Amino acid sequence: MAKKNDKPRPTNPTMHDVARLAGVSQSTVSRVLSPSTSQVPISEETRQKILNAVQELGYQPNMTARSLRTQRSQMIAIMIGDISNAFYHPIVRAIQDVARARDYDVLISNSDHVYENERRFLDAVLRRPVDGIVMAPHRLSTEELDQFIIRSHIPVIALGAQVEHTLMDVVGGTSEPATYEAVTWLIQEKGHRRIGFISTTDDMPPGPARCNGYQRAMVEADLPIEPGFILKHAFTLEGGRHAMREYLAQPNPPTAIFGANALMAIGAISEAQTLGFRVPQDFAIMGFDDIPEATIIHPHLTTVVRNLPEIGVQLAEILFERIDGEVSGPGRFFQSKWVLVERESV
Known part of the structure; x- marks a missing residue:
């Protein structure tokens, strides 16, 4: 039972209520709750008193008032x-x-x-x-x-x-240099000569830049970019699936395929496997950027990554x-x- 002189908890506590319970001024409460607005040092003891009062009262800062005050x-x-x-x-x-x-x-x-x-x-x-x-x-x-x-x-x-x-x-x-280096790796380290690239439409970055890196690596290696090697689709799993079906319809498809993003590459792997082909035995497939699905799909996706x-x-x-x-x-x-x-x- 509350004592006779106990004050009931405010229904809508204010900064004034917090200051009174903590035994400090409103300006001190403001400095603790809005530290970015002040460089005045506050002792840890005072800070903890204020935070305890905030928790006990269930105080929520008035963001509208703060915005008017700080212009943020x-x-x-x-x-x-x-x-x-x-x-x-x-x-x-x-x-x-x-x-x-x-x-x-x-x-x-x-x-x-x-x-x-x-x-x-x-x-x-x-x-x-x-x-x-x-x-x-x-x-x-x-x-x-x-x-x-x-x-x-x-x-x-x-x-x-x-x-x-x-x-x-x-x-x-x-990402053009990174694509260039990855395609060069496919050529020099993995021995591929027929490499396809699944890009996006020209108005959809970063597909064109990555496609430029692919083309530069192929040209410098004196390898042909045959008609149908560069395909343009949506930046999605379905885009990769569509591209894989197009490659498989070709009389002499590429042996390695580079997807402009990880989703495209994963879609290509999924479609190849659905149609009875093996990765990487029949087609080597790699992508760009890393997503959780890259290590869920089997085989796990080789890719160019950022942190x-x-x-x-x-x-x-x-x-x-x-x-x-x-x-x-x-x-x-x-x-x-x-x-x-x-x-x-x-």
Whole structure:
């Protein structure tokens, strides 16, 4: 039973209630709950008193009031091309982890690689202000992105191919050299001479850049790129399946096949096996980027990989440098590192 002089717990506790219970000023509570806004040191004892009071009262900071005070929304947005593609999952997870550690929420938008959806995303973040944006643009032009940044003053960082003369930071870079090295490895180390490449349509990065790397390796090795060796399909499992059926319909198909992404390569393996062929005995198949399915399918997929969680952390940290005003000026470029991982599909 509560004592007569006990005060009931507030239904909607405020910062004032937290300060009173902890025996400190409201400004001290504010400095503990919004550490990024102040450099004033707070003792660990005082900090713990405040956190205990917050927990006891069930206090939830008023984000609207904080936004008005700090001119920040405590929100960042992510736009990716295909949320079902496992390539993005560790990247988005890492971005969320960094954001949450800074008391930021994350909005995630899926564009389905459709231009209108990418435009709609830009319009949406103007209506619902965010402090920064991470995106993997596929259809928007550099000029459109620059115009958006100039108009909105929102920091933007992109995952993808190197974009020159832009106002946004970019992590990734062209994958053409990595593809060139991987195809050269197929030629020199594995002895293949007839190599096919499953690419995307020309307006769908990064397929064209990777296809350029394939072509350069074949030309330098003085190997023919026969009609039907380069096929263009969707960046999906089904795209890889369709391509494999096309190769099998050829009178003299390639002995090795390179998929522009892991999904395409896995689709090709699946279709070859469904039709009674063996991988790698009948066809060596490899892909680009690593996803969980690459080590679920048998044989496991040989592929060119990046450290995806590390890329996610890098994207988030670079974005917060812009948000916090630690960096200003022209957009910067950060080259990803690629590594060939040999498994059983080659």
